[in-house]
Amino acid sequence: MASVLVVEDDQFVRSALIRHLTDAAHTVRSVGTALEALREVAQLRFDVVILDLGLPDLDGSEALKMLRGITDVPVIIATARDDETEIVRLLNAGADDYLTKPFSVEHLSARMAAVLRRSRAAGEAAPSTVIRVGGLSVDPLRRQAELDGARLDLTRREFDLLAFLAGRPGVVVPRRELLAEVWQQSYGDDQTIDVHLSWLRRKLGETAAAPRYLHTLRGVGVKLEPPGAEPSR
Numbered sequence: 001m002a003s004v005l006v007v008e009d010d011q012f013v014r015s016a017l018i019r020h021l022t023d024a025a026h027t028v029r030s031v032g033t034a035l036e037a038l039r040e041v042a043q044l045r046f047d048v049v050i051l052d053l054g055l056p057d058l059d060g061s062e063a064l065k066m067l068r069g070i071t072d073v074p075v076i077i078a079t080a081r082d083d084e085t086e087i088v089r090l091l092n093a094g095a096d097d098y099l100t101k102p103f104s105v106e107h108l109s110a111r112m113a114a115v116l117r118r119s120r121a122a123g124e125a126a127p128s129t130v131i132r133v134g135g136l137s138v139d140p141l142r143r144q145a146e147l148d149g150a151r152l153d154l155t156r157r158e159f160d161l162l163a164f165l166a167g168r169p170g171v172v173v174p175r176r177e178l179l180a181e182v183w184q185q186s187y188g189d190d191q192t193i194d195v196h197l198s199w200l201r202r203k204l205g206e207t208a209a210a211p212r213y214l215h216t217l218r219g220v221g222v223k224l225e226p227p228g229a230e231p232s233r
Helices: 011-023 034-043 060-070 084-092 105-124 156-166 175-181 190-203
Strands: 003-007 027-031 048-051 075-079 097-100 131-133 136-139 144-147 214-217 221-224
Touching: 003 011, 003 034, 011 027, 011 105, 027 034, 034 048, 034 060, 048 060, 048 105, 060 075, 060 084, 075 105, 084 097, 084 190, 097 105, 131 156, 136 156, 144 156, 156 175, 156 190, 156 221, 175 190, 175 221, 190 214
Parallel strands: 003 027, 003 048, 048 075, 075 097
Antiparallel strands: 131 136, 136 144, 214 221
16 A cells, blocks of 8 residues: 555546555545645655646646655656657656656556556665765665765666666666666666666766776666776676
């Protein structure tokens, strides 16, 4: 059972989501505006937020940005917008998943289950030591990362990707494994991985053309290793 906040202004869709989630034994609260959502999240603890983009007071993408400023609660975008550029932008902005309306209750349940599994696994993880790779340090328990002593401002997904790769320094991780372990998906679009790698590289002060820590092996996968390491053969 999870505590769910539904942010949806369409009363018909809102009622259907509440009914389905309640039948599945989840505790549900619902609001119809972005400002109400921010107030709820600031005052109460939720396991997941289902966020519509077409809200009457504030676009959902702006609401997502504001949510990420105050909480790390997993957010699933649920909207009629299906533009691929928009989807990638929202995933990069901190959304944990994205569903395009109309979707089945089974589809929503599966996506919620994957997001909650991953979130709970992170919260229940045993205390771990800080991972150090060159000048990079990653603390999985506190969900903090530093580069040469400076704190990195990472989104939830950027941190998860960095922590997963840092825990396997020098190992080439296939994209399929990244989708399964970081995104909790058995399939997906490689562009999603590329976008997150691009933003992560920017925060690490590097580029794909001039990598320091993150190295992409075309057709194989991605690896993280300290600057100056011997190149893979």
